[in-house]
Amino acid sequence: MKYGEKILKEFDVESDLEVWENKQTRDYVIKITLPEFCCLCPRSGYPDFATIYLEYIPNKLVVELKAIKLYINSFMNRNISHEDSINEIYSVLEKKLEPKFMKIVGDFNPRGNVHTVIEISSDLVVKKPAEEKEFTPRTRERSSFGDKPRERRSTSDRGSSRVSSRAGGSRGGRDDKFKKDDKPRRSSNKEGFRKISYADDKKPKVVKKDK
Template sequence: MKYGEKEILDFDINAKENYWDNNNPKNYTIDIELPEFMCKCPRSGYPDFATIKLSYCPDKKVIELKALKIYINSFMNRYISHEDSANEIFDTLSKNMKPRWIKVVADYNPRGNVHTVITVDSRV
């Protein structure tokens, strides 16, 4: 097993060390783009690739960026739909950070002439 695979297998996104204290009381936005998201179609097993765009206004916690990268990489061998993956990312980060607001956009590469974009937004 390669060290990256072991790191992903041992990783727990819910661990407290993955979230840092936010010492800035102002309202500000953090925008993060992760262009190498991959999961597998639960029906066909074909790979699905996407760019994940995360925007949030932190309250007391922010996510550590390496933790976010490992979490996103943990989807690569999972059989999960476009909708479920976007909602799981949203739910996990919302639960652990409790941001003032959060938005997750999963912009999937076209496959079979179909382009899918899933948006989950706490402000809607």
Template sequence: MNHPSVQSSPLSGSENFAESLTEASAETKYGERHIAEGQLITFPNPRLGRRYTIQITLPEFTCKCPFSGYPDFATIAINYVPNERVVELKAIKLYINSYRDRYISHEESVNQILDDFVAACDPLESTIKGDFAPRGNVHTVIEVHHQKPAMP
């Protein structure tokens, strides 16, 4: 006899549970949809006219080596001085997660992140640093910079 607080569910029984798992794994999860979209969303700078730096650290970056297919892991650090727009934090997290199944080199991934970041929020200055976990006794750090040209 079950405890009174235990309720029957569609997942009760091994057959129903297996069917539910199969159906659930066949459909795209909402998190996967958001990650697949990978769009950088911005909002107006709340302190327009004040020069300040925003630092974002994303310690769970993953991508796949385009040569071996092995996973690469990195911490991505974004430092920027906003202009008129600021990047939304959840959006940058989902954007970074969109790299997890991409076959892309360390160098290309960090440069692409900078290109997309600059296109999204047009910062006055930005630096993207990818600190990749050692693999095969090799530790790679890629750092790229952007500075908005001065207005004449």
């Protein structure tokens, strides 16, 4: 057995997944790409390949890069599903690091016409939609320039007030200004159709043209 095979076979998460102290006080993001993830299908034993994307905001600890590489490579000879492998990686790192934020994406190579992407994030929470409040129409409103409430009239009240205002002549001088009797009338003399008259009662002569 080669030394690399031995390391992967004997890899222990509790003792071999090394973490370091985070000496920085500010928040920052660590992004790691692991493009050679491999595990075995739990049913057929065929290999499954994936690229794993890790992103996290460290708290007090950060993961050592060689250690996480060996941890990911240790899945090479394990029969485990896509879902279980990514969930296990997330759980192990979350327990070890206790990060402020962490996200893992496992993008598996297509196999058998199926492409699987597993994503786990610490803020991936399905929020329950807020319950709709029962609509109750308001009958009183406050003026924007005072504290006195004003009544809101319904559309039927507004319509009746308009009709009554028209009937009672509430428009005042405007209605009196445009009465029917004040409209200008057109003259009954149709000057456009007057009979043509000629001087000295002479009529135009008709000249016959010889054929």
